[in-house]
Amino acid sequence: MARRFGGQFSPGGKPDGPGPVGAPATTLPPPLRGRARTTILMALSALPVVTAFAQDGALSLAGSLLAGALLFGGAALTREGLKAEAAWQARRIARRPALPRKVFGAVVTGCGVALAAASGFEPSLAAIVYGIVASALHVVSFGLDPMSDKGMEGVDAFQTERVARTIEEAERHLAAMQDAVRRARDREAETRVARLSARAREMFRAVEDDPRDLTAARRYLGVYLMGARDATVKFADLYVATRDAEAKAAYFNLLDELERGMNAKRETLLVSDRTDLDVEIEVLRDRLKADGLPTGD
Incomplete structure:
Protein backbone atom coordinates (compact mmCIF):
# COMPACT_ATOMS: atom_id res chain seq x y z
CA MET A 1 0.00 0.00 0.00
CA ALA A 2 1.25 3.48 -0.83
CA ARG A 3 2.52 5.63 2.01
CA ARG A 4 2.46 9.42 2.23
CA PHE A 5 5.85 11.06 2.00
CA GLY A 6 6.99 12.84 5.13
CA GLY A 7 10.17 14.08 6.64
CA GLN A 8 11.96 16.95 8.29
CA PHE A 9 10.95 19.53 5.66
CA SER A 10 7.47 18.18 4.92
CA PRO A 11 4.35 20.01 6.14
CA GLY A 12 3.82 19.05 9.74
CA GLY A 13 7.15 17.23 9.80
CA LYS A 14 9.55 17.26 12.71
CA PRO A 15 13.32 17.65 12.64
CA ASP A 16 15.14 14.40 12.42
CA GLY A 17 16.78 13.36 15.62
CA PRO A 18 17.63 10.37 17.68
CA GLY A 19 14.61 8.35 18.65
CA PRO A 20 14.05 6.52 21.92
CA VAL A 21 16.96 4.48 23.16
CA GLY A 22 16.87 1.00 21.73
CA ALA A 23 14.24 1.81 19.12
CA PRO A 24 14.66 -0.37 16.07
CA ALA A 25 14.99 1.25 12.69
CA THR A 26 11.82 1.22 10.64
CA THR A 27 12.27 -1.17 7.75
CA LEU A 28 10.07 -1.91 4.80
CA PRO A 29 8.80 -5.48 4.50
CA PRO A 30 10.51 -7.49 1.78
CA PRO A 31 8.63 -7.65 -1.53
CA LEU A 32 6.36 -10.65 -1.92
CA ARG A 33 8.09 -13.26 -4.02
CA GLY A 34 6.06 -13.97 -7.18
CA ARG A 35 3.81 -10.91 -6.79
CA ALA A 36 4.72 -9.57 -10.23
CA ARG A 37 3.76 -12.85 -11.89
CA THR A 38 0.37 -12.91 -10.21
CA THR A 39 -0.16 -9.33 -11.38
CA ILE A 40 0.54 -10.46 -14.95
CA LEU A 41 -1.99 -13.29 -14.53
CA MET A 42 -4.60 -10.81 -13.31
CA ALA A 43 -3.93 -8.60 -16.32
CA LEU A 44 -4.22 -11.56 -18.71
CA SER A 45 -7.65 -12.36 -17.28
CA ALA A 46 -8.92 -9.29 -19.16
CA LEU A 47 -8.23 -10.90 -22.56
CA PRO A 48 -11.24 -13.28 -22.54
CA VAL A 49 -13.43 -10.42 -21.30
CA VAL A 50 -12.30 -8.12 -24.11
CA THR A 51 -12.86 -10.79 -26.78
CA ALA A 52 -16.16 -11.95 -25.23
CA PHE A 53 -18.22 -9.34 -27.06
CA ALA A 54 -16.85 -10.49 -30.39
CA GLN A 55 -18.17 -14.03 -29.83
CA ASP A 56 -21.24 -15.37 -31.59
CA GLY A 57 -24.02 -16.50 -29.34
CA ALA A 58 -24.90 -16.06 -25.69
CA LEU A 59 -23.12 -19.24 -24.58
CA SER A 60 -19.81 -18.13 -26.11
CA LEU A 61 -20.19 -14.72 -24.47
CA ALA A 62 -20.94 -16.24 -21.06
CA GLY A 63 -18.09 -18.75 -21.44
CA SER A 64 -15.54 -16.03 -22.19
CA LEU A 65 -16.69 -13.88 -19.26
CA LEU A 66 -16.54 -16.87 -16.90
CA ALA A 67 -13.06 -17.75 -18.21
CA GLY A 68 -11.85 -14.25 -17.37
CA ALA A 69 -13.35 -14.51 -13.88
CA LEU A 70 -11.68 -17.87 -13.30
CA LEU A 71 -8.29 -16.59 -14.43
CA PHE A 72 -8.56 -13.60 -12.12
CA GLY A 73 -9.73 -15.79 -9.25
CA GLY A 74 -6.85 -18.22 -9.81
CA ALA A 75 -4.35 -15.35 -9.68
CA ALA A 76 -5.93 -13.97 -6.49
CA LEU A 77 -5.81 -17.42 -4.83
CA THR A 78 -2.18 -17.79 -5.86
CA ARG A 79 -1.25 -14.41 -4.36
CA GLU A 80 -2.90 -15.35 -1.06
CA GLY A 81 -1.01 -18.64 -1.15
CA LEU A 82 2.26 -16.77 -1.64
CA LYS A 83 1.48 -14.60 1.39
CA ALA A 84 0.71 -17.66 3.51
CA GLU A 85 3.93 -19.34 2.35
CA ALA A 86 6.00 -16.22 3.16
CA ALA A 87 4.52 -16.12 6.67
CA TRP A 88 5.24 -19.85 7.10
CA GLN A 89 8.86 -19.43 6.01
CA ALA A 90 9.44 -16.40 8.25
CA ARG A 91 8.56 -18.30 11.42
CA ARG A 92 10.41 -21.09 13.16
CA ILE A 93 7.27 -22.75 14.47
CA ALA A 94 4.29 -22.68 12.11
CA ARG A 95 1.42 -24.80 10.97
CA ARG A 96 0.96 -25.54 7.31
CA PRO A 97 -1.75 -23.43 5.62
CA ALA A 98 -5.16 -24.96 6.22
CA LEU A 99 -6.16 -24.25 2.60
CA PRO A 100 -3.64 -25.05 -0.18
CA ARG A 101 -4.33 -21.82 -2.05
CA LYS A 102 -1.60 -22.17 -4.67
CA VAL A 103 -2.83 -25.66 -5.61
CA PHE A 104 -6.40 -24.39 -5.88
CA GLY A 105 -5.09 -21.42 -7.86
CA ALA A 106 -3.45 -23.81 -10.33
CA VAL A 107 -6.68 -25.78 -10.74
CA VAL A 108 -8.83 -22.66 -11.18
CA THR A 109 -6.33 -21.18 -13.66
CA GLY A 110 -6.36 -24.40 -15.69
CA CYS A 111 -10.16 -24.37 -15.77
CA GLY A 112 -10.11 -20.74 -16.92
CA VAL A 113 -7.67 -21.47 -19.75
CA ALA A 114 -9.66 -24.55 -20.81
CA LEU A 115 -12.89 -22.55 -20.86
CA ALA A 116 -11.26 -19.71 -22.80
CA ALA A 117 -9.96 -22.19 -25.39
CA ALA A 118 -13.32 -23.94 -25.71
CA SER A 119 -16.17 -22.79 -27.89
CA GLY A 120 -18.71 -21.69 -25.34
CA PHE A 121 -19.38 -24.45 -22.85
CA GLU A 122 -18.66 -27.26 -25.31
CA PRO A 123 -15.54 -29.12 -24.12
CA SER A 124 -12.93 -30.28 -26.59
CA LEU A 125 -9.78 -32.34 -26.31
CA ALA A 126 -7.60 -29.37 -27.25
CA ALA A 127 -9.20 -27.16 -24.57
CA ILE A 128 -8.69 -29.84 -21.92
CA VAL A 129 -5.03 -30.23 -22.93
CA TYR A 130 -4.53 -26.45 -22.76
CA GLY A 131 -6.04 -26.42 -19.27
CA ILE A 132 -3.82 -29.26 -18.03
CA VAL A 133 -0.72 -27.59 -19.46
CA ALA A 134 -1.67 -24.26 -17.86
CA SER A 135 -2.10 -25.92 -14.45
CA ALA A 136 1.24 -27.70 -14.80
CA LEU A 137 3.02 -24.48 -15.77
CA HIS A 138 1.39 -22.74 -12.83
CA VAL A 139 2.80 -25.36 -10.43
CA VAL A 140 6.24 -25.10 -12.04
CA SER A 141 6.18 -21.30 -11.77
CA PHE A 142 4.78 -20.89 -8.24
CA GLY A 143 5.44 -24.26 -6.63
CA LEU A 144 3.22 -26.02 -4.12
CA ASP A 145 1.96 -24.87 -0.75
CA PRO A 146 3.84 -25.89 2.41
CA MET A 147 2.62 -29.40 3.14
CA SER A 148 3.98 -29.92 6.65
CA ASP A 149 4.05 -28.19 10.01
CA LYS A 150 7.30 -26.54 11.02
CA GLY A 151 8.40 -27.30 14.58
CA MET A 152 11.49 -27.82 16.70
CA GLU A 153 13.43 -30.91 17.59
CA GLY A 154 13.04 -31.94 21.19
CA VAL A 155 9.69 -30.17 21.62
CA ASP A 156 6.54 -32.25 21.83
Whole structure:
Protein backbone atom coordinates (compact mmCIF):
# COMPACT_ATOMS: atom_id res chain seq x y z
CA MET A 1 0.00 0.00 0.00
CA ALA A 2 1.25 3.48 -0.83
CA ARG A 3 2.52 5.63 2.01
CA ARG A 4 2.46 9.42 2.23
CA PHE A 5 5.85 11.06 2.00
CA GLY A 6 6.99 12.84 5.13
CA GLY A 7 10.17 14.08 6.64
CA GLN A 8 11.96 16.95 8.29
CA PHE A 9 10.95 19.53 5.66
CA SER A 10 7.47 18.18 4.92
CA PRO A 11 4.35 20.01 6.14
CA GLY A 12 3.82 19.05 9.74
CA GLY A 13 7.15 17.23 9.80
CA LYS A 14 9.55 17.26 12.71
CA PRO A 15 13.32 17.65 12.64
CA ASP A 16 15.14 14.40 12.42
CA GLY A 17 16.78 13.36 15.62
CA PRO A 18 17.63 10.37 17.68
CA GLY A 19 14.61 8.35 18.65
CA PRO A 20 14.05 6.52 21.92
CA VAL A 21 16.96 4.48 23.16
CA GLY A 22 16.87 1.00 21.73
CA ALA A 23 14.24 1.81 19.12
CA PRO A 24 14.66 -0.37 16.07
CA ALA A 25 14.99 1.25 12.69
CA THR A 26 11.82 1.22 10.64
CA THR A 27 12.27 -1.17 7.75
CA LEU A 28 10.07 -1.91 4.80
CA PRO A 29 8.80 -5.48 4.50
CA PRO A 30 10.51 -7.49 1.78
CA PRO A 31 8.63 -7.65 -1.53
CA LEU A 32 6.36 -10.65 -1.92
CA ARG A 33 8.09 -13.26 -4.02
CA GLY A 34 6.06 -13.97 -7.18
CA ARG A 35 3.81 -10.91 -6.79
CA ALA A 36 4.72 -9.57 -10.23
CA ARG A 37 3.76 -12.85 -11.89
CA THR A 38 0.37 -12.91 -10.21
CA THR A 39 -0.16 -9.33 -11.38
CA ILE A 40 0.54 -10.46 -14.95
CA LEU A 41 -1.99 -13.29 -14.53
CA MET A 42 -4.60 -10.81 -13.31
CA ALA A 43 -3.93 -8.60 -16.32
CA LEU A 44 -4.22 -11.56 -18.71
CA SER A 45 -7.65 -12.36 -17.28
CA ALA A 46 -8.92 -9.29 -19.16
CA LEU A 47 -8.23 -10.90 -22.56
CA PRO A 48 -11.24 -13.28 -22.54
CA VAL A 49 -13.43 -10.42 -21.30
CA VAL A 50 -12.30 -8.12 -24.11
CA THR A 51 -12.86 -10.79 -26.78
CA ALA A 52 -16.16 -11.95 -25.23
CA PHE A 53 -18.22 -9.34 -27.06
CA ALA A 54 -16.85 -10.49 -30.39
CA GLN A 55 -18.17 -14.03 -29.83
CA ASP A 56 -21.24 -15.37 -31.59
CA GLY A 57 -24.02 -16.50 -29.34
CA ALA A 58 -24.90 -16.06 -25.69
CA LEU A 59 -23.12 -19.24 -24.58
CA SER A 60 -19.81 -18.13 -26.11
CA LEU A 61 -20.19 -14.72 -24.47
CA ALA A 62 -20.94 -16.24 -21.06
CA GLY A 63 -18.09 -18.75 -21.44
CA SER A 64 -15.54 -16.03 -22.19
CA LEU A 65 -16.69 -13.88 -19.26
CA LEU A 66 -16.54 -16.87 -16.90
CA ALA A 67 -13.06 -17.75 -18.21
CA GLY A 68 -11.85 -14.25 -17.37
CA ALA A 69 -13.35 -14.51 -13.88
CA LEU A 70 -11.68 -17.87 -13.30
CA LEU A 71 -8.29 -16.59 -14.43
CA PHE A 72 -8.56 -13.60 -12.12
CA GLY A 73 -9.73 -15.79 -9.25
CA GLY A 74 -6.85 -18.22 -9.81
CA ALA A 75 -4.35 -15.35 -9.68
CA ALA A 76 -5.93 -13.97 -6.49
CA LEU A 77 -5.81 -17.42 -4.83
CA THR A 78 -2.18 -17.79 -5.86
CA ARG A 79 -1.25 -14.41 -4.36
CA GLU A 80 -2.90 -15.35 -1.06
CA GLY A 81 -1.01 -18.64 -1.15
CA LEU A 82 2.26 -16.77 -1.64
CA LYS A 83 1.48 -14.60 1.39
CA ALA A 84 0.71 -17.66 3.51
CA GLU A 85 3.93 -19.34 2.35
CA ALA A 86 6.00 -16.22 3.16
CA ALA A 87 4.52 -16.12 6.67
CA TRP A 88 5.24 -19.85 7.10
CA GLN A 89 8.86 -19.43 6.01
CA ALA A 90 9.44 -16.40 8.25
CA ARG A 91 8.56 -18.30 11.42
CA ARG A 92 10.41 -21.09 13.16
CA ILE A 93 7.27 -22.75 14.47
CA ALA A 94 4.29 -22.68 12.11
CA ARG A 95 1.42 -24.80 10.97
CA ARG A 96 0.96 -25.54 7.31
CA PRO A 97 -1.75 -23.43 5.62
CA ALA A 98 -5.16 -24.96 6.22
CA LEU A 99 -6.16 -24.25 2.60
CA PRO A 100 -3.64 -25.05 -0.18
CA ARG A 101 -4.33 -21.82 -2.05
CA LYS A 102 -1.60 -22.17 -4.67
CA VAL A 103 -2.83 -25.66 -5.61
CA PHE A 104 -6.40 -24.39 -5.88
CA GLY A 105 -5.09 -21.42 -7.86
CA ALA A 106 -3.45 -23.81 -10.33
CA VAL A 107 -6.68 -25.78 -10.74
CA VAL A 108 -8.83 -22.66 -11.18
CA THR A 109 -6.33 -21.18 -13.66
CA GLY A 110 -6.36 -24.40 -15.69
CA CYS A 111 -10.16 -24.37 -15.77
CA GLY A 112 -10.11 -20.74 -16.92
CA VAL A 113 -7.67 -21.47 -19.75
CA ALA A 114 -9.66 -24.55 -20.81
CA LEU A 115 -12.89 -22.55 -20.86
CA ALA A 116 -11.26 -19.71 -22.80
CA ALA A 117 -9.96 -22.19 -25.39
CA ALA A 118 -13.32 -23.94 -25.71
CA SER A 119 -16.17 -22.79 -27.89
CA GLY A 120 -18.71 -21.69 -25.34
CA PHE A 121 -19.38 -24.45 -22.85
CA GLU A 122 -18.66 -27.26 -25.31
CA PRO A 123 -15.54 -29.12 -24.12
CA SER A 124 -12.93 -30.28 -26.59
CA LEU A 125 -9.78 -32.34 -26.31
CA ALA A 126 -7.60 -29.37 -27.25
CA ALA A 127 -9.20 -27.16 -24.57
CA ILE A 128 -8.69 -29.84 -21.92
CA VAL A 129 -5.03 -30.23 -22.93
CA TYR A 130 -4.53 -26.45 -22.76
CA GLY A 131 -6.04 -26.42 -19.27
CA ILE A 132 -3.82 -29.26 -18.03
CA VAL A 133 -0.72 -27.59 -19.46
CA ALA A 134 -1.67 -24.26 -17.86
CA SER A 135 -2.10 -25.92 -14.45
CA ALA A 136 1.24 -27.70 -14.80
CA LEU A 137 3.02 -24.48 -15.77
CA HIS A 138 1.39 -22.74 -12.83
CA VAL A 139 2.80 -25.36 -10.43
CA VAL A 140 6.24 -25.10 -12.04
CA SER A 141 6.18 -21.30 -11.77
CA PHE A 142 4.78 -20.89 -8.24
CA GLY A 143 5.44 -24.26 -6.63
CA LEU A 144 3.22 -26.02 -4.12
CA ASP A 145 1.96 -24.87 -0.75
CA PRO A 146 3.84 -25.89 2.41
CA MET A 147 2.62 -29.40 3.14
CA SER A 148 3.98 -29.92 6.65
CA ASP A 149 4.05 -28.19 10.01
CA LYS A 150 7.30 -26.54 11.02
CA GLY A 151 8.40 -27.30 14.58
CA MET A 152 11.49 -27.82 16.70
CA GLU A 153 13.43 -30.91 17.59
CA GLY A 154 13.04 -31.94 21.19
CA VAL A 155 9.69 -30.17 21.62
CA ASP A 156 6.54 -32.25 21.83
CA ALA A 157 3.73 -31.73 19.36
CA PHE A 158 1.38 -30.29 21.98
CA GLN A 159 3.77 -27.47 22.91
CA THR A 160 4.52 -26.75 19.25
CA GLU A 161 0.80 -26.53 18.50
CA ARG A 162 0.21 -24.16 21.42
CA VAL A 163 3.03 -21.85 20.32
CA ALA A 164 1.92 -21.83 16.68
CA ARG A 165 -1.70 -21.13 17.60
CA THR A 166 -0.82 -18.35 20.05
CA ILE A 167 1.54 -16.59 17.65
CA GLU A 168 -0.98 -16.83 14.81
CA GLU A 169 -3.51 -15.07 17.02
CA ALA A 170 -0.94 -12.44 18.01
CA GLU A 171 -0.08 -11.83 14.34
CA ARG A 172 -3.77 -11.23 13.64
CA HIS A 173 -3.84 -8.59 16.38
CA LEU A 174 -0.80 -6.86 14.86
CA ALA A 175 -2.32 -6.96 11.38
CA ALA A 176 -5.56 -5.47 12.71
CA MET A 177 -3.57 -2.69 14.43
CA GLN A 178 -1.73 -1.84 11.23
CA ASP A 179 -4.95 -1.82 9.20
CA ALA A 180 -6.67 0.41 11.75
CA VAL A 181 -3.88 2.95 12.14
CA ARG A 182 -3.78 3.53 8.38
CA ARG A 183 -7.26 5.00 8.66
CA ALA A 184 -5.86 7.76 10.87
CA ARG A 185 -3.69 8.94 7.95
CA ASP A 186 -0.86 9.88 10.29
CA ARG A 187 2.61 8.78 9.25
CA GLU A 188 4.05 9.09 12.75
CA ALA A 189 1.33 6.85 14.19
CA GLU A 190 1.99 4.25 11.49
CA THR A 191 5.70 4.33 12.30
CA ARG A 192 5.04 3.87 16.02
CA VAL A 193 2.75 0.90 15.41
CA ALA A 194 5.35 -0.63 13.08
CA ARG A 195 7.98 -0.23 15.82
CA LEU A 196 5.76 -1.90 18.40
CA SER A 197 5.10 -4.72 15.92
CA ALA A 198 8.83 -5.23 15.50
CA ARG A 199 9.26 -5.50 19.28
CA ALA A 200 6.37 -7.93 19.52
CA ARG A 201 7.87 -10.13 16.81
CA GLU A 202 11.17 -10.20 18.69
CA MET A 203 9.21 -11.73 21.56
CA PHE A 204 7.58 -14.16 19.13
CA ARG A 205 11.02 -15.36 18.07
CA ALA A 206 12.12 -15.75 21.70
CA VAL A 207 9.08 -17.92 22.45
CA GLU A 208 9.66 -19.96 19.30
CA ASP A 209 13.26 -20.56 20.38
CA ASP A 210 12.04 -21.95 23.70
CA PRO A 211 8.31 -22.83 23.81
CA ARG A 212 8.58 -23.22 27.60
CA ASP A 213 8.54 -19.40 27.71
CA LEU A 214 5.00 -19.31 26.33
CA THR A 215 3.35 -19.31 29.74
CA ALA A 216 5.42 -16.33 30.91
CA ALA A 217 4.82 -14.34 27.69
CA ARG A 218 1.25 -15.34 26.97
CA ARG A 219 -0.29 -12.23 28.56
CA TYR A 220 1.75 -10.03 26.22
CA LEU A 221 0.92 -12.15 23.17
CA GLY A 222 -2.79 -12.23 23.91
CA VAL A 223 -4.40 -9.84 26.39
CA TYR A 224 -2.07 -6.87 25.91
CA LEU A 225 -1.97 -7.05 22.12
CA MET A 226 -5.74 -7.43 22.00
CA GLY A 227 -6.08 -4.31 24.15
CA ALA A 228 -3.61 -2.45 21.93
CA ARG A 229 -5.65 -3.48 18.87
CA ASP A 230 -8.88 -2.15 20.39
CA ALA A 231 -7.16 1.08 21.46
CA THR A 232 -5.76 1.54 17.96
CA VAL A 233 -9.19 1.13 16.39
CA LYS A 234 -10.69 3.73 18.75
CA PHE A 235 -7.76 6.12 18.24
CA ALA A 236 -8.03 5.88 14.45
CA ASP A 237 -11.78 6.53 14.49
CA LEU A 238 -11.36 9.53 16.81
CA TYR A 239 -8.27 11.01 15.20
CA VAL A 240 -9.55 10.88 11.63
CA ALA A 241 -12.60 12.87 12.74
CA THR A 242 -11.06 15.37 15.19
CA ARG A 243 -7.25 15.35 14.75
CA ASP A 244 -7.10 15.55 18.56
CA ALA A 245 -3.47 16.08 19.60
CA GLU A 246 -4.15 15.03 23.20
CA ALA A 247 -5.65 11.73 22.06
CA LYS A 248 -2.61 11.17 19.87
CA ALA A 249 -0.22 11.84 22.76
CA ALA A 250 -2.16 9.50 25.05
CA TYR A 251 -2.11 6.78 22.41
CA PHE A 252 1.64 7.18 21.91
CA ASN A 253 2.16 6.92 25.68
CA LEU A 254 0.26 3.62 25.61
CA LEU A 255 2.48 2.31 22.82
CA ASP A 256 5.58 3.40 24.76
CA GLU A 257 4.43 1.54 27.86
CA LEU A 258 3.71 -1.60 25.87
CA GLU A 259 7.08 -1.39 24.15
CA ARG A 260 8.92 -0.98 27.44
CA GLY A 261 6.99 -3.89 28.92
CA MET A 262 7.83 -6.12 25.97
CA ASN A 263 11.50 -5.18 26.16
CA ALA A 264 11.60 -6.00 29.87
CA LYS A 265 9.76 -9.30 29.41
CA ARG A 266 12.02 -10.33 26.54
CA GLU A 267 15.10 -9.58 28.63
CA THR A 268 13.63 -11.70 31.42
CA LEU A 269 13.10 -14.59 28.99
CA LEU A 270 16.69 -14.31 27.76
CA VAL A 271 18.02 -14.30 31.33
CA SER A 272 15.93 -17.37 32.10
CA ASP A 273 17.32 -19.12 29.04
CA ARG A 274 20.87 -18.22 30.11
CA THR A 275 20.18 -19.59 33.59
CA ASP A 276 18.93 -22.85 32.11
CA LEU A 277 22.08 -23.08 30.00
CA ASP A 278 24.31 -22.48 33.03
CA VAL A 279 22.49 -25.21 34.95
CA GLU A 280 22.96 -27.68 32.08
CA ILE A 281 26.68 -26.82 31.91
CA GLU A 282 27.15 -27.32 35.65
CA VAL A 283 25.32 -30.64 35.59
CA LEU A 284 27.50 -31.85 32.73
CA ARG A 285 30.67 -30.73 34.54
CA ASP A 286 29.60 -32.57 37.71
CA ARG A 287 29.08 -35.73 35.69
CA LEU A 288 32.51 -35.39 34.09
CA LYS A 289 34.11 -34.91 37.51
CA ALA A 290 32.25 -37.93 38.89
CA ASP A 291 33.68 -40.01 36.02
CA GLY A 292 37.19 -38.73 36.78
CA LEU A 293 37.51 -36.78 33.53
CA PRO A 294 39.20 -33.36 33.33
CA THR A 295 36.85 -30.36 33.11
CA GLY A 296 39.36 -27.53 32.77
CA ASP A 297 38.48 -25.95 36.15
